[in-house]
Amino acid sequence: MKTLILNTTNRFIIALLLVFSVFLLLRGHNLPGGGFCGGLVAGAAFALQAVGFGVPSARKLLLVDCRTLIAAGLAVALASGLLPTFINLPFLTGVWDKTQIPVIGKLGTPIFFDVGVYIVVLGVVSLIVFVLADDPDDPDQKGVEPWN
Amino acid sequence: MSIAVVFPILAIFVAAFAAPRLHQMLGDRLGKILALVPLAGFVYYATLIPEMAGGGAVKASIPWAPGLGISLSFFIDGLSLLFLLIISGIGTFIVWYAAGYLHGSKSLGKFYLYLLSFMAAMLGVVASDNLILLFIFWELTSITSFLLIGYYHEDPKSRTSALQAVLVTGAGGLAMLAGFILLGLGTGTYEISGLIALGAGVITGLPEFPVILGLILLGAFTKSAQFPFHFWLPNAMAAPAPVSAFLHSATMVKAGVFLLARLHPCLSDHALWTMIVAPVGAVTMLTGVFLGMRETDLKKILAYTTLSVLGTLTMLLGIGTEMAVKACMVYLLAHALYKAALFMTAGTVDHETGTREISELSGLRRVMPFTTIGAVLGALSMAGIPLMIGFVSKEYFYKALLDADGPAFLWEALGVGASMVMVALAAIAGLRPYFGALKKTPKHAHEGPWTMWIGPVVLGIVAVVTGLFPALVGDHLLTAAAAAVVGDPSYVVELKLWHGFNTALYLSMLTLLVGAGIYLAAGGWRRAMGSTYVTLTAIGPERAYFKIIDGVLAFAAWQTRVLQNGKLRNYVLTVGGFAVLLLLWLLPRNPFTLDMEAMVPVSLLGVTVCVLIMLSAVFACFAESRFSAILVLGVVGLGVAMLFFLFSAPDLAMTQILVETLTVVLFVLAFYKLPNLREFSSKAIRIRDAILSAIFGTVMAMLVLVAFHFESTNVPISAYMAENSQPLGHGRNVVNVILVDFRALDTLGEIIVLAIAAMGILAMLKLRPKGTAKPKS
Numbered sequence: 065m066k067t068l069i070l071n072t073t074n075r076f077i078i079a080l081l082l083v084f085s086v087f088l089l090l091r092g093h094n095l096p097g098g099g100f101c102g103g104l105v106a107g108a109a110f111a112l113q114a115v116g117f118g119v120p121s122a123r124k125l126l127l128v129d130c131r132t133l134i135a136a137g138l139a140v141a142l143a144s145g146l147l148p149t150f151i152n153l154p155f156l157t158g159v160w161d162k163t164q165i166p167v168i169g170k171l172g173t174p175i176f177f178d179v180g181v182y183i184v185v186l187g188v189v190s191l192i193v194f195v196l197a198d199d200p201d202d203p204d205q206k207g208v209e210p211w212n
Numbered sequence: 213m214s215i216a217v218v219f220p221i222l223a224i225f226v227a228a229f230a231a232p233r234l235h236q237m238l239g240d241r242l243g244k245i246l247a248l249v250p251l252a253g254f255v256y257y258a259t260l261i262p263e264m265a266g267g268g269a270v271k272a273s274i275p276w277a278p279g280l281g282i283s284l285s286f287f288i289d290g291l292s293l294l295f296l297l298i299i300s301g302i303g304t305f306i307v308w309y310a311a312g313y314l315h316g317s318k319s320l321g322k323f324y325l326y327l328l329s330f331m332a333a334m335l336g337v338v339a340s341d342n343l344i345l346l347f348i349f350w351e352l353t354s355i356t357s358f359l360l361i362g363y364y365h366e367d368p369k370s371r372t373s374a375l376q377a378v379l380v381t382g383a384g385g386l387a388m389l390a391g392f393i394l395l396g397l398g399t400g401t402y403e404i405s406g407l408i409a410l411g412a413g414v415i416t417g418l419p420e421f422p423v424i425l426g427l428i429l430l431g432a433f434t435k436s437a438q439f440p441f442h443f444w445l446p447n448a449m450a451a452p453a454p455v456s457a458f459l460h461s462a463t464m465v466k467a468g469v470f471l472l473a474r475l476h477p478c479l480s481d482h483a484l485w486t487m488i489v490a491p492v493g494a495v496t497m498l499t500g501v502f503l504g505m506r507e508t509d510l511k512k513i514l515a516y517t518t519l520s521v522l523g524t525l526t527m528l529l530g531i532g533t534e535m536a537v538k539a540c541m542v543y544l545l546a547h548a549l550y551k552a553a554l555f556m557t558a559g560t561v562d563h564e565t566g567t568r569e570i571s572e573l574s575g576l577r578r579v580m581p582f583t584t585i586g587a588v589l590g591a592l593s594m595a596g597i598p599l600m601i602g603f604v605s606k607e608y609f610y611k612a613l614l615d616a617d618g619p620a621f622l623w624e625a626l627g628v629g630a631s632m633v634m635v636a637l638a639a640i641a642g643l644r645p646y647f648g649a650l651k652k653t654p655k656h657a658h659e660g661p662w663t664m665w666i667g668p669v670v671l672g673i674v675a676v677v678t679g680l681f682p683a684l685v686g687d688h689l690l691t692a693a694a695a696a697v698v699g700d701p702s703y704v705v706e707l708k709l710w711h712g713f714n715t716a717l718y719l720s721m722l723t724l725l726v727g728a729g730i731y732l733a734a735g736g737w738r739r740a741m742g743s744t745y746v747t748l749t750a751i752g753p754e755r756a757y758f759k760i761i762d763g764v765l766a767f768a769a770w771q772t773r774v775l776q777n778g779k780l781r782n783y784v785l786t787v788g789g790f791a792v793l794l795l796l797w798l799l800p801r802n803p804f805t806l807d808m809e810a811m812v813p814v815s816l817l818g819v820t821v822c823v824l825i826m827l828s829a830v831f832a833c834f835a836e837s838r839f840s841a842i843l844v845l846g847v848v849g850l851g852v853a854m855l856f857f858l859f860s861a862p863d864l865a866m867t868q869i870l871v872e873t874l875t876v877v878l879f880v881l882a883f884y885k886l887p888n889l890r891e892f893s894s895k896a897i898r899i900r901d902a903i904l905s906a907i908f909g910t911v912m913a914m915l916v917l918v919a920f921h922f923e924s925t926n927v928p929i930s931a932y933m934a935e936n937s938q939p940l941g942h943g944r945n946v947v948n949v950i951l952v953d954f955r956a957l958d959t960l961g962e963i964i965v966l967a968i969a970a971m972g973i974l975a976m977l978k979l980r981p982k983g984t985a986k987p988k989s
Contacts, residue, residue: 093943096862098951104870111877131974134967141960156960158953160942170942174952177959181952184963188970189874195977196881 067116074116078125081109089182094169099178103185110186111193119194126190133187141180144173215272217260217288220253220300221335228328235321243311244663246324247304250331254300257293264290265688267701271341271405280344281402287341290692294541295338295470297689298548302462303331305667309556310454312664313563323363327455330356334463338470343392343402346471347385350435353467354381357459361451373447376757380444381434388431388471394424404474408699412481425484428475429492436468436522439496440753446503446515453559456511461518461551469525469544473537477699480532486618490530494626496523501633505737506745510558510568513641514551517594520630521547528612529697531623535615537697538705539608541690542682546593546605549675553590553668554642557583560664561645566654570640575650579657584646586668591642593675595635595727596720600679603720604709606631610716628719635727636734682707781892785901788908795911804921811920818858825851838889842879846872863947 085105092098114122126133148157160172227249235242260270273285288296310327314320333356336349355378362374396402398418399410407415415421432438437445448460459465472489479485500520507513521543528540560583561576562568577584593602609631613623650657659665678685686707695703711717730737775786828847835841849872856865893901933954934946941949951959 092945092948093952094945096866096945096947098863098945098948100951101863101867101870104867104874108870108874108877111874115877115881130970134970138963138967141963145956145960156956158941158956172942174941174943174949174956177952177956178948181959181963184967188966191970192878192973193881195974196878196885198978 070112070116074112078109078112081105081112085109085182085186089178092178093175099181100185103182104189106182106186107189107193110190111197114190114193114197119197122190123194130187130191130194134184134191137180137183137185137187139180140183141177144176144180147173147176214270215274215286216256217270217272217339218286220250220256221332221339223249224253224328224332224335228325228332231324231328232321235324240311240315240320242320242324243307246328247307247311249328250300250303250307253335254297254304257296257300260288260293261688261692264288264293264692267692267695269405273341276345281396281400282344283342283403284345285341285403286339287403287405288339289696290689290694291470291473291696292338294545294689294693295466296335298466298545299331299334299338299463302548302552302667302671303458305552305556305670306454306458308663309457309559309667310452312661313452313454313559315661319363323360323452326356326359326363327458330360330459330464334467337467341404343396343404344389346404347389347392350388350431350467351382351385353464354378354385354435357381357448357455357464360455360459361448363452363455364450367450370450373444373450377444377448379761380441380757384431384434384441387427387434391424391427391431394420394427398424407475407478410478412477412699415478416482421482422484425479425482425488428471428479429488432468432471433492433526434468435471436465436526437496437519438468438492438523438526439499440756442496442499442519443752443754443757445519446512449509449511449515453511453555453562456515457552457555457559460515461555462548465518465522466525466544466548469522469529469540472526472529473540473697476529476532476537476697480529486530486532488530489532490527490623493523493525493527493530494623496520497527497630498626499523501630501637503745504637505633505734506741508570508738510561510570510573510641510645511555513570513637514554514558517634517637517641518547518551520634521551524609524627524630527623527627528609531612531616533612533615533617534694534698534703535608536612538690538694539605539612541693541697541705542601542608542686542707543605545678545685545690546601546675549671549678550590550593550602553586553671553675554594556664556668557587557590558641560660560668563664564655564660565657570644572651572653573645574648575646576657577646578650580646580659580665582659582665582669586665586672587642587646589672589675590668591638593672593679594638594642596631596723598720599676599709601675601682601685602679604679604682604707606720606723607711607716610719614715624719628723631723632726633730635724636730639727639731640734680709682709781901785904788904792904792908792911795915799911799914799918802918804918806917806921812859815858818855821851821854821858836889838883838886841889842876846876849875861947863945 085102087102088097088105089099089102090097092102110122110126113125128136145156148159149155151159153159156177158172158174160170162170165171227246231242231246234246238245263270267290269287269289271285271287273283276282276284307324307327310323314323317323330353333349333352337346337353340346340349358374358378361377362371364370365374392402395407395415398420399407399415401407401410415424418424434441445460445465449456451459497520500516500518500523504513504516504520507516525540525544525547528536528543558568560580561573564580565573565576567573589600593600596602596606609627610624613627614620616623683706686705690707691703691705694705695701776783825848828844828851832841832844832848835844849868853865853868853872856862856868933950936954937946937949938944941953943949943953
């Protein structure tokens, strides 16, 4: 599906959506938003890219394989949960640093946990979109290579 | 320092996981080097003997899930130590042996991964203090033994045997876990040392004691292959010889015996104990020798004699007198020594001659001198020839039976009878292949490498030395072990080779004589009884096993056909129908009142949105095309989002809108892959579905009202969340704080589910085996 209007607006909208998704992620702790919302918005951006310019270009824009992304997100979330166990606190306890950082506010393990959620959701949404949007009959698109 | 007792276990685990990588680096030298790890463990545990002999015990504990009473706690006393030494000592020889037996095998690294993991798990079983921890190690031995029995996985028989072993022992293990939990709930502790300290009467006095005992015994009996679960053990001989020598003689099958011995102080003070354990052991003892007489395969013969010995040990623990416990410990050590040696030599014979059929083997002593030494020493010990540890153990066995409470004469008769056949089987498996004239074998017979005969020879020599000087093991090791089982630290085992002329000695001599007679008559017996054995196999408990497995598979096939037939509407029907049934059963049991005052007044906007949602839903049902259906469903979703806004839940509303948007996008993308909308259901089915939907909706609405009732009558959790979001969670957005902090574990679970779902979608749509056609769209 190639339309001029979509392709022209996409260039701006995708960048905006990605910035917006990070904005949602970071403000989430105090105002509506969060990792899940942010991940969905970012996923929508890549869906737009896939619809407008084809799946291969969206894959290229994503830089990493969706599966790697999902695994990385889970790893980040898990690591943020494991961090407190090193200072003898139960798994997933929120540990906060007192210093204020501009834009983000205070830094704590729940923020990293939310980042993990964001990455997982982004990976899952893009994966589903890419898989569904891939045209199996198109000789240019070979589909996903088995992951080694 | 006490935690050091766990280090050998950890080291063996580490060695196990390093094995595949090391195999690439070291090649066939791997086994020779890896054996040093259990050897070091053996030496370390041997240094603990003096401490344990004085009635000492080492305890080490690391909290794990203290709220559930589960901790990584270890407890080493005389009994544990005896097992630790047997496992690590024989384990060392097995690792060497496997290096020769599986020489050149490509998957040797994998083999050592399984074998060493098994060894570590087995050490864990005998060193655990916490019942739950013991269960985890116990299951780990089941799993690793599955991998080991199925090592020759190209062979279907090997796979069936592996599955059988893991299913039988796994089912027993689950029963055992249930027993452990009941025991823990009843007494308030999961620590074995704590249970023993409670004293005998407390546990046997629990009202649910018979259930606890039954469940725990199921675990022990399946693991130790007691009748009627004995059939998996001979089948497990499909495993490579080192595995049989280690798992199916010296260690894993003894886990059940260990458990009985470990819990003996807690559970044995009840009439049921002797009533169940002793007869089951006796039946197994007889079953073993009876079925063993049929076999002509070296390994199978040994497997059945192992079965018989396991029965003997169980019977002795069931009888439970001090003498019986003492006999059990001596017998256990003697058996581990000779049976590991015999299994290894049987494996060597198989490996170097190409056959295990006793009729094809003869005169091997000329070509395999060292293997012969190991096998003959093992066989002599097994037969109970004087001067061997096997003789000492048999003396004590007979004495214990004579001393038994209850029908001592019956026990004695059964024990002597089984031992007589054992003498014959020892001669068939350990002497016959090595003497007489050398026969031609499928492979040119020759001696194996040193790695393969060192174990049997050393174990054989140990059997002689401990036979000549039984005090070497008796005074320290066995005293401590028996004291732990009896539950009396001052208990002393004095082992003597010579007890003077007494009944036990005469019976021993008689056993040898009759045994020799049975040996001569074995061929005739096999011919005469051949058809009887076939008949018995046909009605044996193994048949029940296959019946159950077939039944489970048939049930799985049936329910898949009915419930999971690939039609989405059927899935919805099943899930919805089941939810309705469940709720209709639950709702009348939770009476609720409606407090109209507490409810939010209805606004015109809210009503409008709700009506819109309902109209769209109805329209969706009658939509003629997929596209219009999706659009009106989008309206439903956005309407719900609107409601969230109205009730000031911006987070939910935002997420809902995003999800709706993406859903529509995904639907549109999936369009191309879907066939045209067609009518599948008849009118009657549609009416049925409509009625069910109406009921489902009504029930759900009632559920909401019930939830509201509970919220208004109890202190809602939401208040706590709202109050503590800022001070504890450092965030003003309560929803987000709940998601990433208060209930982060739930969220972690959810994102894992999400990831799995994504993998499922990918697999269904994209990954196809090579060469298969794409599904028609």
